[in-house]
Amino acid sequence: MKKILIANRGEIALRVHRACQEMGIRTVAVHSTADASAMHVRLADESVCIGPPSARDSYLNVAAILSAATITGAEGIHPGYGFLSENARFAEMVEAHGLTFIGPTADHIRMMGDKIAAKDAMRRLGVPLVPGSLGALESLDEARTVAEQVMYPVLIKAAAGGGGRGMKVARNADEIEEAWRVARTEAKAAFGDDAVYLEKYLDRPRHIELQILADTHGNVVHFGERDCSLQRRHQKLVEEAGSPVLTAAERDALGAQVTTALKGLGYRNAGTLEFLWQDGQFAFIEMNTRLQVEHPVTEMVCGVDLVREQIRIAAGEALGYGQEDVRFGGHAIECRITAEDPETFAPSPGKVTTFHAPGGLGVRVDSALYSGYSVPPHYDSLVAKLVVHAPTRAQAIARARRALDEMVVDGIKTTIPLHRRIMADPEFQAGDYTIHWLERFVAR
Ligand code: MV4
DSSP: EEEEEEEOOHHHHHHHHHHHHHTTTTEEEEEGGGGTHHHHHHHHHHEEEEEEESGGGGTHHHHHHHHHHHHTTTOOOEOOOOOTTTTTHHHHHHTTOOOESSSSHHHHHHHHHHHHHHHHHHHHTTBOOOOOSSOOOOOHHHHHHHHHHSSSSSEEEEEEEEETTTEEOOOSSGGGGHHHHHHHHHHHHHHOOOOOOEOOOSSSOOEEEEEEETTSSSSEEEEEEEEEEEEETEEEEEEEOOTTTTOOOHHHHHHHHHHHHHHHTOOOOOEEEEEEEETTEEEEEEEEEEEOHHHHHHHHTTOOOOOHHHHHHHHTTOOOOGGOOOOOEEEEEEEESBBBBBTTTBOOOOSSEEEOOOSSEEEEEEEEOOTOEOOOOSOOOOEEEEEESSSSSSHHEEEEEHHHHHHHSSSSSSSSHHHHHHHHHHHHHHTTTTTTHHHHHHHO
């Protein structure tokens, strides 16, 4: 491929541009009218305005994006994360236009978008799951029966859900009818699909995910895990690689199971399998068929450029290395810095009067900010990812604290002060947290 269209904005558009640049591939940026002076537009070799500020009319405007690719002669489209990245129809249309979609097949995107189909596929391939219903629940009676089998508390989840939407807990038999009714109603309203399934509710899990790459020649390798337990309202704030609770042997065992499964599936390109981890046990919950926001922590510990690999795979190249060639060095932490009030989380768009990125050994900042840039109110509030890498977790935390103290984002409110507090906290430093830790931390 000689030219790639980047169907995204912000830091991830820059991230993809940088990989292309280093591979000698020219880039086409697309942008809304609100992003005419955005950094991704400035850096790209060419740019096309695809619509008004509303994402619906610009970054989600399939016709405009395909037209932009056609008129600029782009051969491939990288969707980044969010927007059209997990839209199977879009992947199909890209291919139907004779272009390369830099990601998995439309069929695999569709399969993993249906959480019931995803779990069923993983179960058949021998990946451990949370105990629960086999497939969709056909009736309230079936929900009661499965709940008695796996034992309360249970969770009813929407098949079309994910990311925490359309989930209802039933703590006992008195609550199951209400959970069943509300989950189905919400699923229908949110996704136009009222299919639901049931799982035993794990009360204090960690969220641990595994990064994989698969080429079109049958090779699958994993790049270890990320611990993403530090989240608030399903928005991740801090991610680390590796997880503070996992041994190398546990990682190897999980990785072997997952790479075998994905070979069986014929999966291609990048993917992430999400697990809940509790009491030393892994249970698969969902698979993401895109590059993830937190991919840099994996890149830092493995020394791999995941976007470069995605592009090579999409071009039909073989990975060219095996699992034994993937080495894990040191520890990496990512702090997601958003344009939000660090106490109330109210959005804080506006003009950045001064932006100063930290630097030094083991410090990486992925950001589309510059001094004088106005953060538009129309999109996600993520403005910078501070990623640090060091030989040990304790050194990585010290490095994150030092870098956060160097970093300046004036003119808007950001979550930098909250990250300073998290990095200074003894429980965080001990690695002693579950998915519920951060909600309590921000409330105190
Ligand atoms: C769960 C769970 C407990 N038990 N499933 C939330 C988002 C979606 N990806 C799955 N989620 C959960 N599923 C069972 N059987 C708890 C959550 C959950 C969660 C998971 C990962 C990260 C943050 C979370 C926050 C609240 C609930």
